[in-house]
Amino acid sequence: MAWNMRSVDHYENFPVASWLCPPHLRGAVIAIYHFARTADDLADEGDDSPDQRLKQLAAYRLALQRACPLPNGAIHPAAAKDETDWPEVFVPLAQYIQSHALPLACLHALLDAFEQDVIFTRDDRRYANRDELLAYCERSANPVGRLLLHLYGVQDAKSLQWSDAVCTSLQLINFWQDLSVDLTRGRHYLPQGSDLPAEVAFARTLMNQGAALVHRLPGRAAWELRLVVQGGLRIIDKIERGNPWQQRPKLVPSDWAVMLWRACRMRQR
Secondary structure, three states: OOOOOOOEOOEOOOOOOOOOOOHHHHHHHHHHHHHHHHHHHHHHOOOOOHHHHHHHHHHHHHHHHHHOEOOOOOEOHHHOOOOOOOHHHHHHHHHHHHHHOOOHHHHHHHHHHHHHHHHHHHOOOOOOOHHHHHHHHHHHOHHHHHHHHHHHOOOOHHHHHHHHHHHHHHHHHHHHHOHHHHHHHOOOOOOOOOOHHHHHHHHHHHHHHHHHHHHOOOHHHHHHHHHHHHHHHHHHHHHHHOOOOOOOOOOOHHHHHHHHHHHHOOOOO
């Protein structure tokens, strides 16, 4: 499980469907991850032109619509394995959309964000300010946390607010740790006229604000999120001490010991 699913070259600083994920939800979490991972690849991997990427994402959105339950609760006939594009994604996802009543708006929001990535990169467009970047994070990151909270049956307003803070923070952390990679790909996430140390500090503030969510989740999910939060904060430490313009920080075994110790010390405020 991960509270943020964006990665570069399929490297993950945060665990996906780890052993801490409740077994009865692991299949749904993996299906959501594969949906987002595949869409990210369509938007970013390979040598396709921007127009080809947008066409593929449009076809991917249509496949999502076909995977949605019909009014009578049945699965769309086109979701059969031999009739669906990306069956490895949408055959299992269709089952979990039905069995868990996944909020479809969150899945579509992720596709909106991937399309925006393609367009911004194609046009060499930069974010004008932090607010514009945060509006992007509302579609690219926050839906992931909301999908997971839905699976856990946690829907109160405060928990959703904290989840959004954690997800946005993780998205920003990924941006700032990936500067050396994204810039070579023509991706510009640092808002115009902004100061990187200030943006990194803002990501830390958001993470600390959302960390209280660990006390609203049940059992193993809470421990998973504790490690996600501490992993994000640990990457922030490395960004602040290093030079993300030239080298991407990574977690090493000694970092996991620090994260686990800090995770155990997270007390309810």
